[in-house]
Amino acid sequence: MSKNASEQAVRLLARIERHEPQIQAFSSYDPARLRQDAQTVSDGVLSGLGVGVKDIIDTVHYPTMYGSPIYSGHHTVNDAACVAQLKAAGALCLGKTVTTEFAFFQAGPTVNPHDFSRTPGGSSSGSAAAVAAGMIDIGLASQTAASLTRPASYCGVVGFKPSYGRYAAAGIKGLAPSFDTLGTITIDVATAALADSILKGPLPASVSLKPTTPVRIGICQTPWWDQAEPSTRIALHNAATLLQKHVSVEEVDLSTFVTAADLHVTIMSYEACQALAWEYAERKSLLSPQITKLLDAGRDITYDVYRAALVDAEKLRAGIAEIFKQYDVLLAPAAPGEAPRLEDGTGSPIFSRLWTLLRIPTVTLPGFVGLNGLPVGLQLLGAFGADEALLNFAAWVETVFPFRPVPVICR
Amino acid sequence: MSKNASEQAVRLLARIERHEPQIQAFSSYDPARLRQDAQTVSDGVLSGLGVGVKDIIDTVHYPTMYGSPIYSGHHTVNDAACVAQLKAAGALCLGKTVTTEFAFFQAGPTVNPHDFSRTPGGSSSGSAAAVAAGMIDIGLASQTAASLTRPASYCGVVGFKPSYGRYAAAGIKGLAPSFDTLGTITIDVATAALADSILKGPLPASVSLKPTTPVRIGICQTPWWDQAEPSTRIALHNAATLLQKHVSVEEVDLSTFVTAADLHVTIMSYEACQALAWEYAERKSLLSPQITKLLDAGRDITYDVYRAALVDAEKLRAGIAEIFKQYDVLLAPAAPGEAPRLEDGTGSPIFSRLWTLLRIPTVTLPGFVGLNGLPVGLQLLGAFGADEALLNFAAWVETVFPFRPVPVICR
Known part of the structure; x- marks a missing residue:
């Protein structure tokens, strides 16, 4: 087993040494540490896979800096639960990946592997870029607004944000606990399902991804369609056209959910101010x-305004549960369009605020190319708690979409 | 202001120096640090009040050891959000209070101030004992099963576990995130309300505790009444007799909630194994x-058994919301009886598993004396999110109950 891990370490290190100077996906990595870890790695479901850990997640062997100068050089004495779970299942931890400051907007140095003048998206910038450049197999990522979905779309890779609470938050710096959700960025749905089998609980689970054709897909332009650029509009249209060759596809009217974006901002602002009380x-x-x-x-x-927003959010969650009685999955934009230029920031979170507020699982699938030749993803949404079903549907949709991601700079 | 804080520091230090050698409520405190902090403490709503911080909560100036030898001598670089909030409001942090190992059952050295051969209860052992002995004004405490309610009852002080999620969990070691709830232990409801005004959010709130007579109180023997000892049975009976002089009092049948105890154990076990993955x-x-x-x-x-338990718990939460349409507050046992002897452990959590599962707020009020002359508390429960109303009702009930706590060893 350690032979396998050692070979894997050599392979991934070669890619990191080649691409990292340009991509800058890592906030820290250490080739000596990696070779040493490869000697002692456990045998398990994830043997041979390399993990990049978003730098809001605690790690013993690498500094944990939360993207903030406040924590420059900061070390923790333990690994976050998710890191311990992945390591115990045989994964090799390659280092920490760049996050924006406290997983909010202030960007780190990472660039988009598809175009170095573009943002990889935020806040899970490094994990998305490192997967896209083939430097890691599993990127630990998180989402409070659009921090996983958006970089997955911009970098042309798969993002899986499970149902709220499915993965352990222990050892992860929080921003807004009503929304903070750990997830993964991977090259395909199969790898996301493999990681899911470990992260979802203590029991080492057997993986049983079964690509499944849904019966009914709902297409959601969402109440924010006027903020969708042509690249995203064309992608959603093309996806619907491709899918309706196989399954029932209908437009879903989400106009009653239009309040979600403001509710999300209210709850996030209030909770962030509570969670970052010490830093503030x-x-x-x-x-x-x-x-x-x-x-x-x-x-x-x-407090009363915040509390009212929580109550309204619960009502919207009940509302989406009704919609999932009619549709197996929903398909929606993952971002307004292609990755913006670096100087324009990490992109708008508008197309994820609703889904994050609803706490439902989402798989971002690459599959389309925008007007500038850059990746455009779409997101598939499932009912709360129906994560396995969503992954199975996503594995089928993945085969229908035209563009399949391969590590970018290889091509 | 610093004159006030300095005087307060001197007063509390004198009490600590007198009582701590016997009570052992603190896992760490530092008189020099305290005198220094007293010079620079902010002016605010909590000026002049001393806080003890349960040692699962991060603090810059004191070690944070989670009651476990794994973290012996461990220091964090920041304060937990709750500590920063209290300090910013003028409170003086006196040190860390003893917790059981990871807030579960393995007891620390603390004894019950009312009887040194008895447990203070767990896991918030030190905070409850230190409040009871007058060494602190506000004890930060937490509950995953019965870790706040039970020590408050055993030590004859007030315990407030707010609605799940009301106080920030940032910087607190988790055990089972579906249940982990930060709260306070204090000498009276007024002090709990004062702390609540700061901990509930970023906005420094004005305190407006208004003792309020409820119209209808539901008395809950609960499905676990056969585990109530005579001391608790008599206390609940006497409380009902006293209250019905003023308000409508009815027995509430909770037999449909009998599954709650097992659901709580299932969810807690599964999540603890996820949360403590690194330690394990x-x-x-x-x-x-x-x-x-x-x-x-x-x-x-x-995972399927765990997931089914989460779904069943949601149904019970909907069920209790229906009951709160008929009652302003519920009154129930806080523990089986008086504090057990030290050699018998920290006591049974059975009378809190239901309420913790339901995530509703609870105020434990002292007020009764058991067959051995030790404190017996009862808990008042409110609807989810109705924390202010519950505190107002509790402030009135406090005036009806016969026994008022005073710092124990003073008497």
């Missing part, structure tokens, strides 16, 4: 203007 | 037999 009180001068603005906004929200 | 994988030899047994049990639960 004791290290404010080291916070970026972007996150300071979020926290200041949180302070202007009263 | 990498430091198993340093775990106590008690927590090892819990984690081993978690590994025997499949």
Whole structure:
């Protein structure tokens, strides 16, 4: 087994050494540490797979800096639960991947492997870029607004945000606990399902991904369709055309969910100000203007307004459960369009706020190419708790979509 | 302001120096640090109040050891959000209070201030004992099963576990995230309400505790009444007799909630095994037999069984919401009886598993004395999210109950 892991370490290190100087997906990695870990790695379901750990997740052997100068050089004494689970299943931890500051908007140095002048998206910037460049097999990622879906779409890879609470949050820096969700970025649905079998609980589960054709797919332009660029509009149209050759496809009207975006902002601002109370009180001068603005906004929200938003969010969750009685899966935009230029930020989260608020699982699938030749993904949504079913549907949809991701710079 | 805080520091230090050698409520405190903090403490709503921080909660200036030898001497670089919030409001942090191992059952050295041969209860052992002995004003505490309610009852003090999610969990070691809830232990409801005004969110709120007479109180013997000892049975009977002089009091049948105890154990075991994945994988030899047994049990639960338990728990939550349409508050046992002897452990959590599963707020009120002359508390329960109303009702009930807590050893 350690022979296998050692070979894997050599293979991935070669890719990192070749591509990392340009991509800058890692906040830290250590070839010596990696070769040493490869000698002692466990045998298991994930043997031979390399993991990149988003740098809001604690690790013993690499610094954990949350994308913030407040935590420059910071080390924890333990691994987050998810890292321990993956290691115990045989995965090799390659290092930490770049996050935006506290998984919010202030970008790190990572560029998009498809176009170095473009953002990889945020906040799971490094995990998405490293998977796209073939430097890791599993990128640990997280989402509070659109931090997993958007970089997966921009980098042309698969993003899986499971149902809220499915993976352990222990050892992960939180931003807004009503939404914070750990997930994965991978090259395909099969690898996401493999990681899911380990991360979903203590029992080492057998993997049983069964690509499944859904009976009814609902297409959601969403109430924010006017913010979709031509690349995303064309992708959703083409996807619907391809899918309706096989299954029933209908437009779903989500106009009653239009309040979701504002509710999401209210809850996130309030909770972020609570969660980052120490940083705000004791290290404010080291916070970026972007996150300071979020926290200041949180302070202007009263408890009663916040509480009312939580109640309204629950009502929307009941509403989407009704819609999933009619559709096996929903298909929706993953981002407004192709990756923006670096100077324009990490992109708009508008097409994920609703789904994050609803806490339902989502698989972002690559499969389309935009007007500038860059990847455009779409997201498949499932009912809360129906994660296995969603992965099975996604594995089938993956075979229908035209473009299959391969590690970018290889081509 | 710093004069006030300095005087307060001197007063509390004198009490700690007098009582701590016997009570052993603190896992760490530092008189020099305390005097220094008193010089720089903020002015605010909590000025002049001393806080003890349960040692599953991160603090910069004191070690954070989670009651486990794995983390002996462990320091974090930041304060948990709740600690930062209390400090920013003027509270003085006196040190860390003893927790059982990872807030489960393996007891620390703390004794019950009312009888040194008895347990203070667990897991918030130190916070409850320190409040009872007048060494702190606010004890930060937490509950995953009965870890706040039970020590409050055993030590004759007020315990407030708010609605799930009301206080920030950032920087607190988790055990079972579906249940883990931060709360407070205090000498009275007014102090709990004061702390609540700060902990519930970023906005410094004005405190407006208004003792309120409820119209209808439901008395809950609960499905576990056969495990109630005479001391608790008499206390509940006497409380009902006292209350019905003022308000409508009715027995509530909770027999349809009998599954809650098993559901709670299933969910807690599964999630604990996920949350403590690193300790289980990498430091198993340093775990106590008690927590090892819990984690081993978690590994025997499949995801499907766990998921079904989550769905059943949601149904029970909907069921209790119906009951709160008929009653303003419920009154129920807080523990089987008086504090057990030290050699018999930290007591049974049976009378809190239901309420923790339901995620509703609870105020444990002292007020009764058991057959051995030790405190017996009862808990008042409110509807989810109705925390202010519950505190207001509790402030009135507090005036009706016969026994008022005073710092124990003073008397």
